[in-house]
Amino acid sequence: DAKTTQPPSMDCAEGRAANLPCNHSTISGNEYVYWYRQIHSQGPQYIIHGLKNNETNEMASLIITEDRKSSTLILPHATLRDTAVYYCIVRAINTGGFKTIFGAGTRLFVKA
Amino acid sequence: NAGVTQTPKFQVLKTGQSMTLQCAQDMNHEYMSWYRQDPGMGLRLIHYSVGAGITDQGEVPNGYNVSRSTTEDFPLRLLSAAPSQTSVYFCASSYGRGSYGYTFGSGTRLTVV
Numbered sequence: 756d757a758k759t760t761q762p763p764s765m766d767c768a769e770g771r772a773a774n775l776p777c778n779h780s781t782i783s784g785n786e787y788v789y790w791y792r793q794i795h796s797q798g799p800q801y802i803i804h805g806l807k808n809n810e811t812n813e814m815a816s817l818i819i820t821e822d823r824k825s826s827t828l829i830l831p832h833a834t835l836r837d838t839a840v841y842y843c844i845v846r847a848i849n850t851g852g853f854k855t856i857f858g859a860g861t862r863l864f865v866k867a
Numbered sequence: 868n869a870g871v872t873q874t875p876k877f878q879v880l881k882t883g884q885s886m887t888l889q890c891a892q893d894m895n896h897e898y899m900s901w902y903r904q905d906p907g908m909g910l911r912l913i914h915y916s917v918g919a920g921i922t923d924q925g926e927v928p929n930g931y932n933v934s935r936s937t938t939e940d941f942p943l944r945l946l947s948a949a950p951s952q953t954s955v956y957f958c959a960s961s962y963g964r965g966s967y968g969y970t971f972g973s974g975t976r977l978t979v980v
Binding site for chain 2: 787789791796797798799800801802804806840842848854855856857858859860
């Protein structure tokens with residue numbers, strides 16, 4: 756699976772949009788982009804995923820560039836409870852892409 | 868309720884002891900995996916399984932054994948515990964086909980003294 760690069764930490768003001776970038780320049784055509792978050796010491800939580808189109812759900816939006824080499828996770832109205840470590844990973848599906856490697860992620864601090 | 872259940876939540880072992888961390892899911896997921904997370908670090912893959920009877924190594928498999936005799940259960944065995952295995956262990960599962968995300972358990976906090 757391709758590797759990803761994320762900034763180690765970011766700050767965001769409460770109520771503002773949090774935009775978390777991820778670089779995956781070596782992504783293959785059959786690899787999806789997934790985002791997870793981990794609040795304090797809890798188990799990671801799935802947020803959203805996409806292949807090449809932008810995606811939105813009740814938690815966040817995912818913007819993938821046309822060349823698919825980078826993506827941005829958007830939390831439209833960040834709250835204090837969104838303070839967490841956010842992981843961006845890429846994974847192939849249906850072709851044995853189960854050896855999923857997590858990087859260090861981005862630690863997002865939402866401030867009042 | 869549906870989800871990934873890990874037991875125990877906390878465990879203290881003495882160096883050289885063995886134990887099994889339990890992981891069970893009731894979502895009929897084909898894929899299951901074990902990760903460890905050291906303080907302030909990301910997740911590292913230990914072992915994974917794509918179905919009953921099939922397992923494979925991840926990034927850091929040494930010192931750990933797994934087996935998958937049923938779809939529901941994926942236990943992780945520490946053969947001879949070492950202080951370096953002090954960590955938080957997470958189990959995850961997902962459907963084997965499609966682009967579903969992983970569901971994680973709440974973790975087992977293991978201390979080896």
